[in-house]
Amino acid sequence: MMLDQQTLYLSAIVSRLAFLVVFVVIIVGQPRERHLWCWLIALLSAALGLMMLYRASIPALGYSIGCGLILLSLFFSWCGVRYFYGRRPRGAHAVLCLFGPLLLHIGCLVVGAPAHVALSPLYLASALIALLIVVEVVTSPDKRLITQYVIAAAYFGYGLGFLQQGLTLLINASTPVGLNNTNEALALFDQVGSIMVYFAYIAMSTERANRQLAIQAETDPLTGLRNRRGGQRALHEIELVPETTSVLVGDLDHFKRINDRLGHDQGDRVLCLLAARLTRGARRADVIVRWGGEEFLLVLPNTDRHGAMQIAERIRETVMNEPFDMAEVPLPVTISIGVATLKAEDADIEAAIKRADAALYCAKQSGRNRVCTSDERSERDTAKTDRDE
Numbered sequence: 067m068m069l070d071q072q073t074l075y076l077s078a079i080v081s082r083l084a085f086l087v088v089f090v091v092i093i094v095g096q097p098r099e100r101h102l103w104c105w106l107i108a109l110l111s112a113a114l115g116l117m118m119l120y121r122a123s124i125p126a127l128g129y130s131i132g133c134g135l136i137l138l139s140l141f142f143s144w145c146g147v148r149y150f151y152g153r154r155p156r157g158a159h160a161v162l163c164l165f166g167p168l169l170l171h172i173g174c175l176v177v178g179a180p181a182h183v184a185l186s187p188l189y190l191a192s193a194l195i196a197l198l199i200v201v202e203v204v205t206s207p208d209k210r211l212i213t214q215y216v217i218a219a220a221y222f223g224y225g226l227g228f229l230q231q232g233l234t235l236l237i238n239a240s241t242p243v244g245l246n247n248t249n250e251a252l253a254l255f256d257q258v259g260s261i262m263v264y265f266a267y268i269a270m271s272t273e274r275a276n277r278q279l280a281i282q283a284e285t286d287p288l289t290g291l292r293n294r295r296g297g298q299r300a301l302h303e304i305e306l307v308p309e310t311t312s313v314l315v316g317d318l319d320h321f322k323r324i325n326d327r328l329g330h331d332q333g334d335r336v337l338c339l340l341a342a343r344l345t346r347g348a349r350r351a352d353v354i355v356r357w358g359g360e361e362f363l364l365v366l367p368n369t370d371r372h373g374a375m376q377i378a379e380r381i382r383e384t385v386m387n388e389p390f391d392m393a394e395v396p397l398p399v400t401i402s403i404g405v406a407t408l409k410a411e412d413a414d415i416e417a418a419i420k421r422a423d424a425a426l427y428c429a430k431q432s433g434r435n436r437v438c439t440s441d442e443r444s445e446r447d448t449a450k451t452d453r454d455e
Contacts, residue, residue: 078257082113085264092268104146105267111139112260130175133188134168140195140224143263147202147217150270163198167191182235189232196225211273216266220259227256286356288334289341297355297363301415304353304367308410312374314364315422316381316403319434321360324397332392336399339390347381363419371407371439378403378437386435400435402426407440 089106096102115135118128141164145155167187174184203218284296292300318324318340325333337360344354344362353365366374382401389396404426406418421440429438 078260079113079116081257081261082109082116082264085109085260086113088268089264092271096271099271101146101149102271104142104149105264108139108142108146109264111135111142115139129181130171130185130188133185133192134171137164137167137188137192137195140192140199143221144195144199144202146267147199150274151202151206151208153202163191163195182238186232186236189228189235193225193228193232196221196228200225208274210277211270213266213269213273216262217270220262220266223259224256289338289356291341291345291362292353292355294355294357297353297357300353300355301365304351304365306408306415307367308408308412310368310370311408311415311418312366312369312371313406313408313415313418313422314366314374314378314381314403315357315419315426316362316364316378316401317426317430318360319400319402319430324399328392328397335392336390336397340385340399340401343384343388344381347384365415371405371441374405374407375437375439378405382435382437402429402434403437404429405437405439 086106086109089102089109093099093102093106112135115132115138118132118135141160144159144163148155167190170187171184174187199221200218203214203221206214284292284299286293286296318336321333321336324336337356340362341354341356344364348354348364349366351367353363355363355365357363364377366377369377382403385399385401389398391397404422404424406421406425408415408418412418418440425438425440429436432438
């Protein structure tokens with residue numbers, strides 16, 4: 067049995083009101099998320115717009131208000147998607163996609179244009195916004211959110227539907243205006259599409275929240291660098307090539323004295339400033355990790371032993387020659403660094419890290435504020451053994 071348009075519209079209103087309740091509950095837990103507020107307004111506008119369109123004998127003004135509310139719903143859906151991806155909507159967007167079509171519609175009514183001509187700007191603007199949402203998703207910086215493509219598919223369908231309806235109203239002068247003129251297939255698609263969209267909104271927000279929790283679990287809260295757990299995961303993801311993958315392990319000299327003399331807050335500031343310097347001087351492929359306490363690990367792909375020594379020396383000189391600004395008082399700080407390069411016989415990167423850590427110990431024992439390689443450590447151990455014998 068085919069459902070009539072009024073039944074489909076009533077069902078669409080009820081489903082949107084149900085999603086409205088769900089979004090209110092979600093926003094209570096995440097009140098600072100702007101995209102959720104935009105989607106809430108979109109839901110409310112769509113529900114009110116459909117209520118206006120649902121009336122059996124609807125006047126022209128009421129139908130105009132209903133279409134305007136649907137346009138408003140799409141606009142706030144688009145704003146929510148932009149906020150979700152960290153792209154702020156601009157005033158020009160509102161003028162182009164919302165106020166412009168509304169003013170054009172009102173102007174058509176004022177000059178006495180036929181109702182179908184006056185409504186066509188609202189349908190065409192709705193099609194434009196729906197397709198803009200598709201563009202936002204396709205060009206999103208994060209391709210790993212699967213549910214965003216459900217949203218893109220639904221709005222692509224909405225865009226084509228609104229485009230077809232707008233062109234029909236504009237071209238066919240005999241087209242009557244009202245709920246009964248709405249294609250049953252389009253009404254049915256709206257029922258299915260709205261469920262797809264709002265379920266996807268909820269799933270996408272949840273998916274990103276879970277990923278953010280995973281990122282937080284792998285991020286050092288003080289410096290913003292990877293913590294040891296995040297570093298371990300990153301090491302499993304990069305390509306490790308013997309003789310061209312190097313490791314630096316750096317440790318601030320006499321850091322305990324800084325904490326004892328200036329306090330732990332200032333010690334934390336030193337760590338943050340050092341992390342910023344390391345990040346600023348790093349290449350895109352380099353992995354920087356707060357390995358523990360005042361110890362930092364750098365993994366350098368495509369870098370042989372000689373290149374790693376140069377990078378380590380540059381870091382050491384930068385730390386030594388640029389005192390840290392501590393409450394407008396420059397604080398001299400030095401760092402010792404151990405360097406090692408991955409060897410063909412190494413089972414994994416851990417072997418190189420252990421050699422770099424041993425080289426760091428060598429640098430500390432040799433007076434601090436210096437760079438020592440794992441080869442130098444081996445030579446010192448051999449010389450010590452020879453002396454003992």
